[in-house]
Amino acid sequence: MSQGEPYLRVVWTDPETGRHGYVVIDRLVRGISGGGTRVRRGVTLEEVERLARTMTYKNGALNVPSGGAKSGLDCDLSEPGGRDLLVRFVRAMLPLLQSRWATAEDMGVTQEELDSVFEEVGLGLSVYAGLKATGDFDGAMALVRRGLSVKVEGIGLADLIGGYGVAEAAAAALEHLGRPIQGTRAVVQGFGSMGGGTARYLARSGVKVVGAVDVHGCVVNPEGLDVERLLANRTAAGDIERASLPSGTGERPREEWLDIDCEILVPAALGDVLTEANADAVRASVVVEAANIPTTEAAGRRLHERGVVVVPDFVANSAANGWWWSVMMGIVAPTEQAAYEWARATIRRTVRRLLMLSQERKVTPREAAEAIAIENTNALAEEYGTEEPVARAQASV
Numbered sequence: 001m002s003q004g005e006p007y008l009r010v011v012w013t014d015p016e017t018g019r020h021g022y023v024v025i026d027r028l029v030r031g032i033s034g035g036g037t038r039v040r041r042g043v044t045l046e047e048v049e050r051l052a053r054t055m056t057y058k059n060g061a062l063n064v065p066s067g068g069a070k071s072g073l074d075c076d077l078s079e080p081g082g083r084d085l086l087v088r089f090v091r092a093m094l095p096l097l098q099s100r101w102a103t104a105e106d107m108g109v110t111q112e113e114l115d116s117v118f119e120e121v122g123l124g125l126s127v128y129a130g131l132k133a134t135g136d137f138d139g140a141m142a143l144v145r146r147g148l149s150v151k152v153e154g155i156g157l158a159d160l161i162g163g164y165g166v167a168e169a170a171a172a173a174l175e176h177l178g179r180p181i182q183g184t185r186a187v188v189q190g191f192g193s194m195g196g197g198t199a200r201y202l203a204r205s206g207v208k209v210v211g212a213v214d215v216h217g218c219v220v221n222p223e224g225l226d227v228e229r230l231l232a233n234r235t236a237a238g239d240i241e242r243a244s245l246p247s248g249t250g251e252r253p254r255e256e257w258l259d260i261d262c263e264i265l266v267p268a269a270l271g272d273v274l275t276e277a278n279a280d281a282v283r284a285s286v287v288v289e290a291a292n293i294p295t296t297e298a299a300g301r302r303l304h305e306r307g308v309v310v311v312p313d314f315v316a317n318s319a320a321n322g323w324w325w326s327v328m329m330g331i332v333a334p335t336e337q338a339a340y341e342w343a344r345a346t347i348r349r350t351v352r353r354l355l356m357l358s359q360e361r362k363v364t365p366r367e368a369a370e371a372i373a374i375e376n377t378n379a380l381a382e383e384y385g386t387e388e389p390v391a392r393a394q395a396s397v
């Protein structure tokens, strides 16, 4: 299959404001695709298209039988009429959401807000199409609802499993390099769902988290931050409360995040934060991409030349997406223990395989991971077809 054109690009114009909304289905497997809804002023079709391709790779890397998709709405939910704009967009996309595209939260919208919009338009859950594709809608819905209700020490499992996977990816990369994890130092940029969860599980595996960066700046401690205390005092937006910082904690401006000495660097906030201009300033030997597309192509090449191992986003941060699908399809039980066992085994195996392949073929880890993901997706499309089973059955009559 050609990796060129996406299967479908939709451009919607809001009749009331003239603003645009986009959906890109990169490809279908089993008649279905999955990918989040980004709500951001200025979002572009090109950005959505790149992210949709990444979702195809993300599913392929973990052998999830679904294609990739993404949507973007040019909107800020805090502006007057923002939520109404999102409701109109979701209503307009109903034909896709009922049959071919399962979505979830992305930047600019919480799952809670999205669920309330889907309730209002009569679809119930944002993953409606995914539930339908399982062939047992009610059973799959019950599993997803149980999974979403699990809390781990005050934080939802759905918000943590992504970060757990990132920490496992870091551990697998260190193992590949023959370095111990105990006492290794890490800096995490972003302290929301991904960054906060990653910091928790890195700290639990013996890593010293020496820097946590949020939109307000860097919080540092060369001896290791008290991650649990920072998590306990985190705002709903994923920001660290400065008023309750433990003693021994220092602060630095946000721009100095690359100056903090560490062996593991985890960008877990924005895209394109590692560029050709700052790639040489990276001190870490391992970069684990928790955010989507945090490293530009040129920076990726430069880091590879310098011997820095970059674990690509669509593997490193794939546990959240993979967990949703695996629970929905009844492959992973909706419990904390089952989620962790699945994520540990799956992420470690995938990272090990892609780093071996990168070495063998003398390509970047991203190129190796893309090759694995494309091979898996093509095999899944072969096994399950690209159209939904009903349509295929009808077509063959």
Ligand SMILES: NC(=O)c1ccc[n+]([C@@H]2O[C@H](COP(=O)([O-])OP(=O)(O)OC[C@H]3O[C@@H](n4cnc5c(N)ncnc54)[C@H](O)[C@@H]3O)[C@@H](O)[C@H]2O)c1
Residues within 6 Å of the ligand: 106, 107, 162, 189, 190, 191, 192, 193, 194, 195, 213, 214, 215, 216, 237, 238, 239, 240, 254, 268, 269, 270, 271, 290, 291, 292, 317, 318, 320, 321
């Ligand atoms: N949540 C998921 O399930 C998930 C899954 C895969 C990938 N991702 C990606 O991970 C990234 C973070 O998502 P999230 O859900 O954790 O977001 P979030 O909204 O929960 O947290 C964002 C964090 O980034 C910080 N931040 C914002 N601007 C910053 C800046 N300029 N410098 C430093 N820090 C800044 C915020 O203060 C906050 O701590 C995004 O790229 C997202 O696409 C998220």
